[in-house]
Amino acid sequence: MAPGLLDPETVDIAETRPSKKPRTSVAKDFQHDDDDVATALPSHPLGVKPAGNAYTASENIKSRCGSFASLPDELLSHVLESFDADTLIRLGSTCRALYAFTRLDELWRALFVSSPPTDFTWRGTWRSTYLNIPTSHTTSIRCPNLFSDILYRPFQCAHTPLSPFVSNIPPSNAIPRFSNLTPEDYASNWTDKPFILTEPVKQWPVYGTWTPEYLLDRFPDVKFRAEAVDWPTSTYISYMHAQSDESPLYVFDRLFAEKTHIASSLSTPSAAYSSPAAFGPDLFSLLGPHRPDSRWLIMGPARSGSTFHKDPNATSAWNAVLTGSKYWLMFPSGHDTPPPPGVLVSDDQSEITSPLSIAEYLLTFHPLARNTKGCKEGICHAGEILHVPGGWFHLVLNLADSLALTQNFVPRKKLPDVLAFLRDQRSEVTGFNQDVCERAYELFVERLGQECPEILAEGLVELERRAKGRRGKWDALIKGDGEEKEQVGGFSFGFGGDDDDADIP
Numbered sequence: 001m002a003p004g005l006l007d008p009e010t011v012d013i014a015e016t017r018p019s020k021k022p023r024t025s026v027a028k029d030f031q032h033d034d035d036d037v038a039t040a041l042p043s044h045p046l047g048v049k050p051a052g053n054a055y056t057a058s059e060n061i062k063s064r065c066g067s068f069a070s071l072p073d074e075l076l077s078h079v080l081e082s083f084d085a086d087t088l089i090r091l092g093s094t095c096r097a098l099y100a101f102t103r104l105d106e107l108w109r110a111l112f113v114s115s116p117p118t119d120f121t122w123r124g125t126w127r128s129t130y131l132n133i134p135t136s137h138t139t140s141i142r143c144p145n146l147f148s149d150i151l152y153r154p155f156q157c158a159h160t161p162l163s164p165f166v167s168n169i170p171p172s173n174a175i176p177r178f179s180n181l182t183p184e185d186y187a188s189n190w191t192d193k194p195f196i197l198t199e200p201v202k203q204w205p206v207y208g209t210w211t212p213e214y215l216l217d218r219f220p221d222v223k224f225r226a227e228a229v230d231w232p233t234s235t236y237i238s239y240m241h242a243q244s245d246e247s248p249l250y251v252f253d254r255l256f257a258e259k260t261h262i263a264s265s266l267s268t269p270s271a272a273y274s275s276p277a278a279f280g281p282d283l284f285s286l287l288g289p290h291r292p293d294s295r296w297l298i299m300g301p302a303r304s305g306s307t308f309h310k311d312p313n314a315t316s317a318w319n320a321v322l323t324g325s326k327y328w329l330m331f332p333s334g335h336d337t338p339p340p341p342g343v344l345v346s347d348d349q350s351e352i353t354s355p356l357s358i359a360e361y362l363l364t365f366h367p368l369a370r371n372t373k374g375c376k377e378g379i380c381h382a383g384e385i386l387h388v389p390g391g392w393f394h395l396v397l398n399l400a401d402s403l404a405l406t407q408n409f410v411p412r413k414k415l416p417d418v419l420a421f422l423r424d425q426r427s428e429v430t431g432f433n434q435d436v437c438e439r440a441y442e443l444f445v446e447r448l449g450q451e452c453p454e455i456l457a458e459g460l461v462e463l464e465r466r467a468k469g470r471r472g473k474w475d476a477l478i479k480g481d482g483e484e485k486e487q488v489g490g491f492s493f494g495f496g497g498d499d500d501d502a503d504i505p
């Protein structure tokens with residue numbers, strides 16, 4: 001997710017708990033080397049240039065903004081975040097430099113989200129939309145001799161061609177593609193690996209029918225959740241077709257089936273779509289009405305997508321592209337595996353910190369990511385479905401306007417990971433109703449015990465085996481015994497796979 005300057009409180013009020021969207025905070029101190037990313041770009045609409053150009057310029061008009069001139073650009077932009085629209089407009093009319101600083105569209109996006117107008121028309125930018133200025137009346141005053149990365153970088157990230165990052169995928173990184181898999185093959189060989197299936201989605205009634213235009217035609221007034229706002233389809237599609245955000249607003253709606261009244265596999269066999277048989281039974285379905293959020297409709301323009309995250313509750317997922325195409329960058333995780341380059345994970349695994357936007361990540365870290373052990377990359381086209389193994393980090397970029405469906409599930413082979421997560425990372429458990437959240441582990445164990453005790457027993461035995469393995473490793477380390485160290489080094493914590501993310505019980 002790319003939360004940008006969106007108010008997290010607004011998000012929390014509207015969603016019971018954060019669901020599939022990751023809890024991501026913004027790293028403020030990544031350094032950028034603009035030489036690395038020099039590409040043919042249109043010039044900045046206000047004529048702003050990157051900061052480095054100031055060294056050879058005869059003047060810098062930032063010096064003309066009175067006391068504000070002494071503030072570093074980043075601090076100045078933070079100060080501006082605390083101003084209301086009227087103050088921004090008045091300040092922006094005092095000099096060209098402050099005009100440019102107060103035009104940063106992220107400021108206006110934050111104002112919009114914190115107090116959305118009840119009735120509005122999308123007018124191409126957040127500022128024009130918030131102030132209800134028709135495009136034909138929008139001013140644009142040139143600001144030559146202004147040199148600022150804070151102003152230039154969002155423009156660069158919104159316009160740099162991203163195709164170089166998604167092409168020439170090294171064969172060793174390529175996500176495998178199959179027409180289909182049997183449930184047996186999936187269970188035996190693929191629960192811990194990403195792959196793309198090219199066949200099943202093409203059989204779905206929604207494939208070839210559901211497109212952004214179809215949604216516009218059939219459900220123009222239905223509101224879908226896009227990050228912190230709920231917009232009618234008609235408004236969102238206007239936005240999608242006329243915006244140039246660095247991190248475009250992304251529809252991620254967990255109630256789409258109810259809102260559109262489509263029949264899905266969760267309710268009827270004559271479904272508009274259904275989970276491909278390859279993935280086998282979903283153990284979370286045993287929770288019935290208590291299961292956590294599990295399916296989402298995803299829609300966004302080219303360059304929208306999801307920044308690095310792992311899916312909730314250690315679940316696995318499939319992601320089916322109905323229109324458009326998506327580039328996936330994926331990494332396994334585990335106790336001895338560092339997070340992907342440029343991604344920081346807090347000790348308790350609850351906070352993932354990565355650069356603000358997908359474009360910024362690709363511009364800064366992609367070459368390193370591509371050469372990092374475990375990296376998997378692939379493009380999932382319309383009519384194809386990608387498997388996200390539980391515990392894998394993934395970043396996703398839409399290569400064109402896109403509509404997709406995703407569903408999270410618990411395959412039998414990944415039950416120990418999910419049990420461990422629910423039991424040991426209780427504060428990170430998400431997507432359940434508040435009253436179930438606290439006792440999700442106990443409820444899941446109870447239902448498994450009632451419905452399929454042998455699967456529960458198998459899962460608990462594996463949890464115990466992992467606990468013993470960890471204790472053994474610890475004992476060996478503190479004893480410092482050479483022979484034992486050897487043994488521990490060769491020990492596998494995996495459960496049917498080598499990318500295991502076992503937690504210390």
Ligand SMILES: O=C(O)CCC(=O)C(=O)O
Binds near residue numbers: 298317318319
């Ligand atoms: O389509 C996307 O943006 C990715 C969504 C996602 O993270 C998922 O399906 O797990």
Ligand SMILES: [Fe+2]
Binds near residue numbers: 306
């Ligand atoms: Fe995800």
